[in-house]
Amino acid sequence: EVQLVESGGGLVQPGGSLRLSCAASGFTFSSYWMHWVRQAPGKGLVWVSRINSDGSSTSYADSVKGRFTISRDNAKNTLYLQMNSLRAEDTAVYYCARKGMGKDAHQFDYWGQGTLVTVSS
Amino acid sequence: QSALTQPASVSGSPGQSITISCTGTSSDVGGYNYVSWYQQHPGKAPKLMIYDVSKRPSGVSNRFSGSKSGNTASLTISGLQAEDEADYYCCSYAGSSTWVFGGGTKLTVL
Numbered sequence: 001e002v003q004l005v006e007s008g009g010g011l012v013q014p015g016g017s018l019r020l021s022c023a024a025s026g027f028t029f030s031s032y033w034m035h036w037v038r039q040a041p042g043k044g045l046v047w048v049s050r051i052n053s054d055g056s057s058t059s060y061a062d063s064v065k066g067r068f069t070i071s072r073d074n075a076k077n078t079l080y081l082q083m084n085s086l087r088a089e090d091t092a093v094y095y096c097a098r099k100g101m102g103k104d105a106h107q108f109d110y111w112g113q114g115t116l117v118t119v120s121s
Numbered sequence: 122q123s124a125l126t127q128p129a130s131v132s133g134s135p136g137q138s139i140t141i142s143c144t145g146t147s148s149d150v151g152g153y154n155y156v157s158w159y160q161q162h163p164g165k166a167p168k169l170m171i172y173d174v175s176k177r178p179s180g181v182s183n184r185f186s187g188s189k190s191g192n193t194a195s196l197t198i199s200g201l202q203a204e205d206e207a208d209y210y211c212c213s214y215a216g217s218s219t220w221v222f223g224g225g226t227k228l229t230v231l
Contacts (some may be wrong), residue, residue: 035220037167044124044225045159045167045210050218059218062122095166106155106214107172114166 002026002110004096009115016086016119022079022096022112030054030074033099035108036081038092046092049081050099064090086119093117125150125211125223132229138199141226143211144192149221151192155214158187158196161225162207170209171196198228206230 008020022034036048049060049070058070069082079096093116097108126144133139143150143158150156156174159167169178171187174194184199194213198205211223 037222045161045212045222046124047212047220047222050220057218061219097167100172105172106153106220107157107169108159108167108212109169109172109178111166111168 002098004098004110004112006094006096006112006115009094009117011118011120012086013121014087014119017082017084018086018117020081020083020094020096020115020117022081024077024079024096024098027098029072029077032101034070034072034079035097035099036070036079037095037097037108037111038090039095039114040089040092043092048094051079083117086117088119091117091119122215122219122221125213125221127209127211127223127226129224130227130229132231133198133201134231135201135203137201138197139201139228140198141196141209141211141228143194143196143213143223145194145213145221146192149213149215150189150194150211152216153214154189156187156189156194157212158185159210159212160205160207161210167210201230203230 035050051070067085093114095114098110158171161167174189175187215221
């Protein structure tokens with residue numbers, strides 16, 4: 001059974017940093033691209049970042065570019081999101097999601113339960 | 122990276138059909154056949170319902186169907202059931218390894 005379990009969320013002051021983790025199991029983690037998607041309280045889903053299967057290529061939404069860094073450790077089956085220079089508008093539930101298999105797959109077929117990040121003084 | 126446009130809410134009675142639209146541009150919805158739809162119940166993670174415009178993952182009811190015309194994609198749910206009440210989000214590949222979601226549509230089953 002595919003499982004994605006996020007952790008690392010919490011309360012952080014504006015300008016602070018936080019690192020989120022997503023532990024994967026039930027599939028060959030090193031074969032899949034992975035994504036982070038966030039959802040502000042009461043708002044819609046927003047794509048944040050993606051990383052390819054071996055970690056050599058990444059991309060980001062303009063809103064987080066230069067502040068967030070996605071990475072992965074395939075030996076530990078874990079995805080990360082390093083968030084720096086956090087702003088109030090980064091407050092959201094952060095989901096990790098698996099991209100479907102294959103270069104022509106662009107859907108997110110499995111999602112974690114999310115971890116809440118609150119940026120406030 | 123502007124969000125795709127969805128109606129804020131739609132409603133229907135049990136047994137009826139409803140359609141949710143998702144309008145983008147030629148740079149996202151209109152440029153690729155990579156539109157997907159997600160169902161989200163309150164407090165839960167999103168669930169994939171449709172991908173590649175009209176394909177259904179294994180286990181998703183055939184009451185759910187998708188289509189696209191130009192820059193607008195649509196999700197149709199036929200034979201509405203109470204458990205279909207949820208938020209629905211469209212998503213499109215937008216090129217250069219970026220993706221964009223719609224603002225979401227709240228479906229109410231009357």
